[in-house]
Amino acid sequence: MNLASGLYQDRASPLHRLPAGLKVLALVALGTAVFVIPDWQILLAILAAxxxxxxxxxxxxxxxxxxxxPLLWLLVVFFAVQLWLNDWxxxxxxxxxxxxxVLFxxxxxxxxxxxxxxxxLERAMQPLRFMGVNPEKIGLAFSLVLRFIPVIATVSHDVREAQNARGLNRNMLALTVPLIIRTLKMADDVADAIEARSYDSE
Structure with missing residues (x-):
């Protein structure tokens, strides 16, 4: 079975049958809500759900x-930084x-x-055209973000394996810097590809 991150997998489940727009809306709502909730106990309950x-x-x-x-080591880094600056x-x-x-x-x-x-997403954005919003451009950006999630996870895994082989697995700087550089390089390549195809942003 393909366990790759972020790839659609067909199942006969209630969540698969839900409208796509409702799920995207739930993602936006949850993503906003968790960043205004300061209580770690409530957040753990949401994570369990x-x-x-x-x-x-x-x-x-x-x-x-x-x-x-693939993101575990990044979570460890973030936890360590907060532990150093604030508390557990x-x-x-x-x-x-x-x-x-990430999980949702x-x-x-x-x-x-x-x-x-x-x-x-594009249908939901159509009423905003009069405000200068381009639904197709937003759809393209959203598509790129979705496709980058598994790619970045793969790059993260590759960097970690390479640094493990060099004995640098405990050096967070040696893990983080190559990941940032490779991610920015991929983003730059994608931007160049879109420009080369004369994508119309109007």
Missing amino acids: VMVLYGVARFSPQILWAQIR QAGLVVVTRLAIV AALVTLTTRVSVMLEA
Whole structure:
């Protein structure tokens, strides 16, 4: 079974049958809500609920683990920074927020075809055309973000393996800097490709 992060997997579940627009709206609402909740206990309860939803969607624990595993070392870095600057509660709040957003975003993409999701997003944005909003451009940006999530996770894994081989697995700077550089290089390549194809942003 393909456990790759962020790839649609067909199942006969209630979450798969939900409208794409409703799931995207839920993602936006949850992503906003968790960043205004300061209580780590409430955040852990929300994280547990998101994990339960994977079972509702008929995904195995292995699929759940595959979504968060590539980002574990980043969560450790964020926790360590907050522990150093503040305390363990602040660290727990930060990593729990990120875990919730990553897992729920992955759940949305696992249960919704990207094409269907983008169509729903573009339809929702149509009324905003009179304000100068370009639904197609937003759809393209959203599509790129969704496609970059598994790519960045793969790059993160590759960097970690390479630094492990060099004995630098405990050096967070040696892990973080190459990931940032490679991510920015990929973003620059994508921007060049869009420009070369004369994408119309109007």
